Amino acid sequence: MSPVLQGLLTIIIGVGGCVGYFYASNIILDKVIFPARGPQAGRNINRANKVRPWLFLFPAMFALGLYLVYPVVGSFYRSLFDRLGNNFIGLDNYINLFAEEAFRTAVFNNLLWVLVVPAMATFLGLLVAQLTDRLVWGNFAKSLIFMPMAISFVGASLIWKFVYSANPDIGIINSIRDSMGLEALDPLQVPFWNNFFLMFILVWIQTGFAMVILSAALRGIPEETIEAAIIDGANPFQVFFQIKVPQIMGTIVVVWTTITILVLKVFDIVYTMTGGNFDTDILPSYMMSFMFRDDGRATAVAFVIMLLVLPVMIWNIRQARKEMR
Amino acid sequence: MDNIAGQNQGGKIAVNITVIILVLLWLLPTIGLFVSSFRERDQISNSGWWQAPFSVDLNFRARVAADGARQEGTQYVLEGNLFDDPEIAEAFPEDNGSVSAFGTRAVAPDEFTPGTATELRSGGTLTVQADGSFRLESAEPIDRGPTIYLAAETPPRFTLLNYDTVLNANGMDRAFINTLTVTIPATIIPILIAAFAAYALAWMDFPGRGVLIAAVVGLLVVPLQLALVPLLKLHTDIGIGQSFLGIWLAHTGFGLPLAVYLLRNYMVGLPRDIIEGAKVDGATDFQIFTKIILPLSFPALASFAIFQFLWTWNDLLVAKVFLPSGAESQVMTVKIADDLLGSRGGDWGILATAAFVSIAVPLIVFFTMQRYLVRGLLAGSVK
Structure with a gap:
């Protein structure tokens, strides 16, 4: 597949995936996990609102964690090993x-x-x-x-x-x-x-x-x-x-x-x-x-x-x- | 009234002159590159780009064939015109060349002025006139034509040849498309992810919000260098390897801190009444975000998009590490730094043209959307 097509597809999957994720996760939260009806409606709404920020934050936090936080630890860990990464050599x-x-x-x-x-x-x-x-x-x-x-x-x-x-x-x-x-x-x-x-x-x-x-x-x-x-x-x-x-x-x-x-x-x-x-x-x-x-x-x-x-x-x-x- | 150099006329002139000098210093190098990209290789190495509008003395070499030689009494004579030499004729398409000096040795191509007669080492006397006609007289039969060097005033010439070479022969067209391929998804994808996170950080109340904002500020300055080795290994382990998908993900991750930070700073400043009014009317967070926050945040979204576009377009480091090094996936910066500078190190015309092709799009974006860029800069620096 040519990179240009691949790029277009990635944009569609990326953008569509994002919108889909946010939309679907909100629906699931409100309708399935904490439905705003029945005897516990009020409590459920409060609970849903406590979880919601994390739904909004999750993709960004995941990417930031993987691409910027993990490398700080990962790089330090890797720097304690030799050229090929097989032997632990401390601070050598x-x-x-x-x-x-x-x-x-x-x-x-x-x-x-x-x-x-x-x-x-x-x-x-x-x-x-x-x-x-x-x-x-x-x-x-x-x-x-x-x-x-x-x-x-x-x-x-x-x-x-x-x-x-x-x-x-x-x-x-x-x-x-x-x-x-x-x-x-x-x-x-x-x-x-x-x-x-x-x-x-x-x-x-x-x-x-x-x-x-x-x-x-x-x-x-x-x-x-x-x-x-x-x-x-x-x-x-x-x-x-x-x-x-x-x-x-x-x-x-x-x-x-x-x-x-x-x-x-x-x-x-x-x-x-x-x-x-x-x-x-x-x-x-x-x-x-x-x-x-x-x-x-x-x-x-x-x-x-x-x-x-x-x-x-x-x-x-x-x-x-x-x-x- | 509060100019540094005062209120008087002299001060104003001094300020104007200082600014003119600074602007020229900032602008001239780029103009030099631009002018050079339209000049031929010979012209570039014979005169500075600042002389481009004027004529230059270029050196030529003519190998004269001996077959026109004839006998005049006891003398053998060879006559002709140097401008008939096909290579030289090519440089003077309008037949307006004029010899300013000539010579018979490569080390001294401009030894004699036109009209003087000089002894050839192989025997005989050579005279070259300003109009290019020459006459060689010899006591011996002439069976080998001499090689004559000449300097001729060449009119300024501009050409699109470099662009043709760079785009067609050097594969810069492919690199251009690769750069576009890297840039566009890497600009669009982080925006949405960041916008949702920024909304949560700006308008939703939850424990740990302050810590998260501080973490984003901290991540703004984490050097990319740390990410290279561990992430390349991770990409290889999960099967992405060095590929376009890998570089899109990498750029998305690296661009997020700035995106979240910029967008959150902007969204926090949106009027509280609108958002609370919508909540009272029963709108969900998701609706508030898509119907109110996103449209209102357009300027901040545009600012970030421009930043991310310029940054990914101009990036060399991430492309060198996360893309394979073959020609079919090289982006322009890698192509110039690793390929052209190595193999075409001496060909200034090609280098200038390649550089200009790679900076043309960012310059257009810059000049058309400067407003958003400035606004983004002002919002993005930690105040």
Whole structure:
């Protein structure tokens, strides 16, 4: 069967199955298990209403449990076994990882990414949001800076491969160097700094995200606070840094953490641009070099990523609970 | 009144210039890719895309046949026009070529200016004129034609050849359909599942609701990397293996936290009166959900659909792991990253075109439905 037909069939089965499940399970609950008639009608209605939320929740909970909760446990469990999964080796995978130079490089690079990308993207996003706020063509400018959000990491990498090309007739960077009489070089092979060239691709993609959210936050600042500051003689920079930024600090933190989490997941850019060569590996791409070859190692790396994400996860949950109260 | 650079005219100009520079920096790389996708291989490697609207000097090589040689007194003469060479003629369909330099060695294809006479290593004197006509004089009989190198001003040319190659010869058409096949079910299926769950979390009262919402927030950030090995094993054990069905299920699972979170945040904000009014009138939860909540939540459903569409369309990681690696099920991102970058690493025109084919649909979606995307972003970030 061709995949296209299979896809159509899956949509029909999936959507039909969902609707059918919800409809049928509600009917069964109300008519068969706890019928709203007879001597216990009132009690049955109450009982049915206690069960109903779980009918609504069940498919989502099942899928979430299977695809996101089980893997946390499953991956950790698998990481305690050797390459083929036959022998229990305790924490040996982790010990071997930390003994490895390439892994330490990947961790170091990943920390660089976590420090630089969210900071730069948030800063640039805030800058653009503020600058375009009262601009006549502000919305147009924002739309163009937001555009890379729609582009895949692979596509973005190819776009920047052209910019970074060592050939002065293809890469604009080397073309500028050439016109200044400098020798052509491959930015992706410059030790240490090549990481920053890769990071900039992600900054390029994420600045739009930061801009959109911060722009909305800036709009939400009460006018009176700004007017009061201006009447008191604050200059524009003071207004921005001492009145506006403190008021949107919460949103800035949210943007920052969201991008931080993304940084810990993106393997596409490094994979497409350098394949992890020239000391540019980060944990997600390092993990992919073990995928299909050594599942024990791969899951160990994945679990290290999970540990790095954990603080943000806990913070997010606490924020959400605070908000619900 | 509250612009960062002040109220004066100079400040306004500074703001405008800064924004223009930023916008250009953000836009130019993509334009470069777009322009490059319409240029031929030779053109790309001889001049930057920013020079595409102008003429470029391209190098050609002509192997002249000796059969036109004749004897003039004691001299043997071979005459002709370099632009008659079939390969060169192809590059100048309008017969407007002009030689800007010529040479006799591959290492120095532009050694001489047109009109100069140069000694050939094999004996004889060669002159090439700007219009491409050449004359070779030799004391010996000419039995082997010389190879002449020349640089000629080539007018800017744009072509759809790359698109033809990418779509027909490189199998990108198949990859495009595969991407669509992965994307559409993976976008539609999670929406319904998530909508029911979101309604329960927003409007039904039951013990443990708070814990479940917190769990969804927590699951939002679980790295996908954890899921790869255990789930691939699970899929293999239950007989799905690496297949389209497997990737649909995987995308559905991975997209659910965001879907539930987005939709619940939106549904909680719907007016309480409507829902309670319906309950008083005797509507069941199922009826309230299908008749009231779903239609009212359309903006949030659209936001999530766009997110999930972009995410599944652009995904490389999940496709690499959950789909077989053969050409018949490769999606475009995998095709570009694993196939074209490896085998066509030096063919910039093909790479640019393939990339552009893969980002065209997301860009269209982005520009037509930006409103929903922005709304979704604003609702989806944990505030």
